[in-house]
Amino acid sequence: MTDQIDHAQSVVRQLTTDFFVNIEQALHAAFEESTRYHTFEKLSEILSSDLIEQGFQQAGVATVRKRRLPLEAVLWSVIGMALFRKESVWNIANKLDIMLPGKNQLVAPSAMVQARQRLGDDPVKQVFNKAADNMYHTEEFDTWAGLNLLAVDGVVWRTADSDENREAFSSASNQYGDTGFPQIRMVCHMELTSHQLISSEFDNYKTNEMKLAERLIERTPNHSLTMFDKGYYSLGLLNRWHSTGEERHWLIPARPDLQYEVVSKVGNNDLIIELKTTKHAQKNFPDVPEVIKARLVSKTIKGKNYRILTSMVDRLRFPSSEIVDLYSHRWEIELGYREIKQTMLDNTYHLRSKRPDMVRQELWGILLAYNLIRRLMTLAAKAEGIWPNQLSFSSCSMAVIQYFSSISIMSPGNIPIHWEHLLGTLRLFKLPPRREDRRYPRAIKPKPSKYPNKKRNASQLN
Numbered sequence: 001m002t003d004q005i006d007h008a009q010s011v012v013r014q015l016t017t018d019f020f021v022n023i024e025q026a027l028h029a030a031f032e033e034s035t036r037y038h039t040f041e042k043l044s045e046i047l048s049s050d051l052i053e054q055g056f057q058q059a060g061v062a063t064v065r066k067r068r069l070p071l072e073a074v075l076w077s078v079i080g081m082a083l084f085r086k087e088s089v090w091n092i093a094n095k096l097d098i099m100l101p102g103k104n105q106l107v108a109p110s111a112m113v114q115a116r117q118r119l120g121d122d123p124v125k126q127v128f129n130k131a132a133d134n135m136y137h138t139e140e141f142d143t144w145a146g147l148n149l150l151a152v153d154g155v156v157w158r159t160a161d162s163d164e165n166r167e168a169f170s171s172a173s174n175q176y177g178d179t180g181f182p183q184i185r186m187v188c189h190m191e192l193t194s195h196q197l198i199s200s201e202f203d204n205y206k207t208n209e210m211k212l213a214e215r216l217i218e219r220t221p222n223h224s225l226t227m228f229d230k231g232y233y234s235l236g237l238l239n240r241w242h243s244t245g246e247e248r249h250w251l252i253p254a255r256p257d258l259q260y261e262v263v264s265k266v267g268n269n270d271l272i273i274e275l276k277t278t279k280h281a282q283k284n285f286p287d288v289p290e291v292i293k294a295r296l297v298s299k300t301i302k303g304k305n306y307r308i309l310t311s312m313v314d315r316l317r318f319p320s321s322e323i324v325d326l327y328s329h330r331w332e333i334e335l336g337y338r339e340i341k342q343t344m345l346d347n348t349y350h351l352r353s354k355r356p357d358m359v360r361q362e363l364w365g366i367l368l369a370y371n372l373i374r375r376l377m378t379l380a381a382k383a384e385g386i387w388p389n390q391l392s393f394s395s396c397s398m399a400v401i402q403y404f405s406s407i408s409i410m411s412p413g414n415i416p417i418h419w420e421h422l423l424g425t426l427r428l429f430k431l432p433p434r435r436e437d438r439r440y441p442r443a444i445k446p447k448p449s450k451y452p453n454k455k456r457n458a459s460q461l462n
Contacts, residue, residue: 047079047127047340047371051134053304055127061119071123078124078361082369083401085346121361128368129219132198135375136221141193142387144326145318147225147249149192151333152216152232153340157184157202159359168356170205179349184363187212189220192227192332194381195339196374200367201362210234222246225312227330230255235277235292236285242311243287251327252449254296254307255442269298270320272313299324300361332389339393340370373400380426395429 052072061071073093080092090109141148159165160180165182172180186202187209199219201212210232220226222245230253238250260273275292282288295313297320299306308327312318341347345366353362374388377396381388403422 001019027407046376047131047368049132051130052127055130056123056128058130059120059123061123071115071119073114075124075127075365077112078116078219078365079369079372080404081352082344082366083404085348085352089116116358116361119361121357121364124361124364124368128371129199131368132196132371135196135371135378136191136198137377139194139196139382141191143182144225144322145312147223147247148221149326149329150189150221150224150226151192151330152187152189152213152226152228153330153337154185154187156205157186157363158182159184160350160352160354162267162354164356165354165359168204169359184359185209185212186363187216188333188336188367189216189226190333190336192329192389194374194378195332195336195393196378196388197205197336197367197371202363210237213237216242217241217244220245220248222248223250225249225326226461227229227327228252228457229330234281236281236288238311239277239288239292240285249311249383251308251310251312251323253327254309258309260294260296260309263293264317266320270315271296280291295323297323329366335389336370339397340366341356343394344370344373344397373397375424377426380423384427384430386430390430391426396426397405398415399425400428416432416460 041225049072052075056071067373077089077093078113080087081089088109089112093112157205159169161181165179169182169184171178183205184202185205185207186200188200189198190196191198198214198221199216203212213228213232214237217240220241224247226241226249228250235256238252241250242248244302258275260271260275263274265270265271273294273296275294276288277288277292282290293313295310297308297310299308299321301324306324306327308324310318310323312323351359351362353359373393376390377391377393380396381391381426403418406418
């Protein structure tokens, strides 16, 4: 009987020991999983680590993942600055689960600032270029006559008022000198059906937009049609745009004082013309010929005559009845700028960085963040069979930001589920069809007076 009791007690002790050992092992495994440095694995669905590595290598920056704050993590914090505008960089690092390897999970505020300075702006630029190129060439966009619809336009950004920024970027000026805040002039190249940015250039506020547009020629994709507003009329620029690469067409409103010679015509609304280049254009663009052939198409809409100048001279392939209507799609780039400034940046007037190099870094981070949101919208719209610009950017951006906020509490195994749920959610934010007859012509509004209107008495009314 005693042997049986001793055996039973031994079994109980063994079971108890095994229980606590298993509990300890489970707790240890859970702790290891919670502290594991898996930030990059979580975010790789949105932006591949390989693309980040290629961008860093292009910028000549060596990435070491074992250092206390890897540059890849710093890059994500820069992207987070565009998504969480009211959060500090330190809070953004916490939201994105940017932790230090080992026991210390949260980075110090000063460490984030120093890491941003160590990263610089060129690596972020190169990552943006690599990601934009990859996004454009991995997707099939709706085309017109075999051409992808693109647009180029400019935008101005305001920076913090400091001597460094004013020297680097300058500002608007009048007869009394420089006025206002330092500003940056930017020109972007956008795919119109998805609002994805293909390339961008920015510089000093006093830099001419056409000079910035000239820098975009090298990255312009083949088999495309780029639309400009009338301020970009330069035969040297347009000729180089068309002659570089394969089928890089352009389209621009014709100036009222346009001088030309008619080569051939089909009626009065479809002309093949020759344009003579000026000595000034030949000086700035040595490759421009003395005469450029183009096509001038006219159409009357609601009693107003519109004239469009384009490099698409093939009448059989490019019907004149559709060319003028195409120009209305150029407005998509204006909507894209509104999405960035008003929705994503929450109507913030100034960029948050103080130093010129950090300002440039922040700008590239903003463009990269915008493209990532637009990339997700493109994936969602493709499954729905619609254009990405038919989804609500404000609603989709809120859903994407919520996804970023929840990354820190996800385990890696649940990420694919949340990812599919995110794409399914974005498909729900479909906009109603646009009204084609809605037009808001520009009008000058009278400036309101700061003084109240004088009221007339009864004797003055008669």
